[in-house]
Amino acid sequence: MAPLHTCQTHPRAAFNRLHFLLYSSAIAALFYRHIAGFSASAAPSSLLLLLADAIFAIFWIFCQGLRWLPLRRREFPSRLPQVTGGQGLPALDVFICTADPFKEPPASVASTALSVMAYDYPADRLSVYVSDDGGSELTLFAFMEAAKFARHWLPFCREKGVMVRSPEAYFESNGGGEAEKMKAMFEDFREKVESAVNKGHVDLSMIDSPEEKAMFAKWKGFARRDHPSVVKVLCESNKDKDIAGHPLPNLIYMSREKRPSSPHHFKAGALNSLIRVSEVMTNAPVFLILDCDMYSNDPNTVQRALCYLLDPDLAPNFAYVQFPQKYRGINTDDIYGGENRRLFLTSPRGFDGQHGCNFFGTGGFFSRRSLYGPPATAPPPSDCESKAGVLLRSEHVLQKAHDAASCKFEHVKEWGSKIGFRYGSLVEDYYTGYILRCEGWQAVFCNPDRPAFLGDAPKTLHESLSQAKRWVVGFYEVGFSRYSPLFYGIKKTTLLAALCNLHHSFWGLPGIGLIVYGLLPQLFLFYDKPLFPKASDPWFFLYAYLFVAAYAHDFIEYIEFGGSFWKWWNDQRMFLIRGATAYAFGTLEFVLNRIGVSAPGFNVTSKSQEEEENKLYDNGMFAFGKSTPFFISLGTIATVNLISLIYGLTKAARTAGAADEMFLQLLLCGFVAANSWPVYKAMFVRKDGGRIPRNVTNTSILLACTFFYAGKVII
Structure with missing residues (x-):
């Protein structure tokens, strides 16, 4: 039998291993220099620099697990019939989570659902579940209208061979001819939904059915964090058909029960409710998890995922197929590093070489049985057989579904600890994927030429x-849990796999080193004190090699996926910006939480953008515009580097030998200042709404001056 997929070691593996050999030797030499010059009376500055270098070295070692054996895979969906025979394709459940209709526009969420309802897949084997953790009548109303629109949209996609099956995305670039009528229908749908969102409630005059009017009337008493479970079947494959007479996929709206006395565990809790409700209603052996803004970009994606899920050699221990997160609407040079290529493209290939890719929280096709325990104790495949033909609207089924979405059901079994998505971290996706691999499950990274899904990256x-910052806190919660990769993971997986997991669990660690290097050498330059070897010293070439080799290797990895120089430059700039802000504040928030001091918790990333912010982003201009500690930290470090650079250059021009003695510190200040150019413009030049507020600029300058004044203590 011809294979359903192939796997090759990426050619870069050999280069990565050579780089590891050379770079590790250079790091060893660096620490030899530290130790040789270390004394019991070492100044605080020497200890801080040693700490920063140790952090960078440890984090670099963690990265090697991701670089040792990157893989490239290829799938052959046309060969699926030789595995399925006459039984056909397995049933598929799709889970979409949303939480706030004002940050996640319901019309856009509905477009995501419509894109997967329109998969090239048997409608009687496809079910789409929408979990509304906001318990909002606006979201339910949007999906009731979407169910009506689906009757026209799905036949249109089939007849016209549409590839982009999110109507919102499709009509952004298509119109005219036969598509014009469909576009008008979609605009009517969107206008109706947005009108309700703008009012903040559903006007009963917009609803025709007396039954639905009664339901929305009851909804008026709901509170977001205190309401009973709601399960509403909007489309049922056994009964509902599109305008061409074909059955529609199942479409089910769900809002789990919320009570102030019961913890809800954010998205992990919502996903576990979806697993239980879908088990009662359809029980497909495979389910897809999709973010509400991550629409399907390829109607044949399911068949590609099944090349792994139906592989008889993989099936007994196989958990999930992960597709990369890719985004639309990224501006020309990706000023905010929104593509996150290291996290969503480079790292997963390395994870894949260590018996499993991490889970991103979206774009993952799961084997249902993998969420019920290790391979040896998980339910047999027969327990995950589809409940095709079950009448979803029957009173018996709906009652069981309501029970499964209730708070009390969480206590029946070990949900969140032994089964389902794991609780205890803001990054439930990474945490769950990590635990599954520790239990012995396997996962793969599937990166086809045509993106399987496209979504929206933050544009501010x-x-x-x-x-x-939220990711940093969540990763730390895993790293310092009882299941830390440092102890539990290294026993349950290989050393290289443990390094991969440590890289993610301590993702915010470099922030400490970046702040030290962003402030300490600049302070010493201001006080005319050398901190690094002279340019004429042989040790200078060690520092030069460490910097150039690291950036060159990173540039090669980035360009491999079709990036440009300026995209890479902005990506590395964002690494420095995150280090001084998100990594540092995330680390601080985690520490405060651990010692019992209240700190901000989970926040939904807004998918709705202000018009001016959108314009700035499209024009490649940074949008600051808010008074936030992030920008105070950023402004302070930028100011410190600018003052030190001006002072250092002036000193080098006037004093013989100063340039040679301070060359590395001048170079470092110049590098940080070059990366801070958008910050300087926002502080001192720009007048538009994206500038840094005056109070933030003044605070940053004051803190920078205070730092220079108090810096003698460190020196």
Whole structure:
């Protein structure tokens, strides 16, 4: 039998291993220099620099697990019939989570659902579940209208061979001719939904059915964090058909029960409710998890995933197929590093070489049985057989579904600890994928030429940094848990796999080193004190090699996926910005939480953008515009480097030998200042709404001056 997929070691593996040999030797030499010059009376500055270098070295070692054996895979969906025979394709459940109709526009969420309802897949084997953790009548109303629109949209996609099956995305670039009528229908749908969102409630005059009017009337008493479970079947394959007479996929709206006395565990809790409700209603052996803004970009993606899920050699221990997160609407040079290529493209290939890719929280096709325990104790495949033909609207089924979405059901079994998505971290996706691999499950990374899904990246700097800070806190929660990769993971997996997991669990660690290197050498330059070897010293070439080799290797990895120089430059700039903001504040928030001091918790990343912010982003201009600690930290470091650079260059021009003695510190200040150019413009030049507020600029300058004044203590 011809294979359903192939796997090759990426050619870069050999280069990565050579780089590891050379670079590790250079790091050893660096620490030899540290130790040789270390004394019991070492100044605080020497200890800080040693700490920063140790952090960078440890994090670099963690990275080697991701670089040792990157893989490239290829799938052959046309060969699936030789595995399925006459039984056909397995049933598929799709889980879409949303939480706030004002940050995640319901019309856009509905477009995501419509894109997967329109998969080239048997409608009687496809079910789409929408979990509304906001318990909002606006979201339910949007999906009731989407169910009506689906009757026209799905036949249109089939007849016209549409590839982009999110109507919102499709009509952004298509119109005219036969598509014009369909576009008008979609605009009517969107206008109706947006009208309700703008009012903040559903006007009963917009609803025709007396039954639905009664339901929305009851909804008026709901509170977001205190309401019973709601399960509403909007389309049922056994009964509902599109305008061409074909059955529609199942479409089910669900809002799990919320009570102030019961913890809800954010997205992990919502996903576990979806697993239980879908088990009662359809029980497909395979389910897809999709973010509400991550629409299907290829109607044949399911068949590609099944090349792994139906492989008889993989099936007994196989958990999930992960597709990369890719984004639309990224501006020309990706100023905020929104593509996150290291996290979503480079790292997963390395993870894949260590018996499993990490899970991103979206774009993952799961074997249902993998969420019920290790391979040896998981339910047999027969327990995950589809409940095709079950009448979803029957009173018996709906009652069981309501029970499964209730708070009390969480206590029946070990949900969140032994089964389902794991609780205890803001990054439930990474945490769950990590635990599954420790239990012995396997996962693969599937990266086809045509992106399987496209979504929206944050298009404001504050949203981007807030998202990264949340990830940092969540990763630490895994790293310092009882299941830490440092102890539990290294026993349950290989050493290289443990390094991969450590890289993610301590993702925010470099922030400490970046702040030290962003402030300490600059302080010493201001006080005319050398911190690094002279340019004429042989040790200078060690520092030069460490910097150039690291950036060159990173540039090669980035360009491999079709990036440009300026995209790479902005990506590395965002790494420095995140280090001074999201990584540092995320680390601080985690520490405060651990010692019992209240700190901000989970926030939904906004998918709705202000018009001016959109314009700035499209024009490649940073949008600051908010008074936030992120920008105070950023402004302070930028100011310190600018002052030190001006002073250092002036000193070098006037004093013989100063340039040679301070060359590395001048170079470092110049590098940070070059990366801070958008910050300087926002502080001192720009007048538009994206500038840094005056109070933030003044605070940053004051803190920078205070730092120079108090810096003598460190020196």
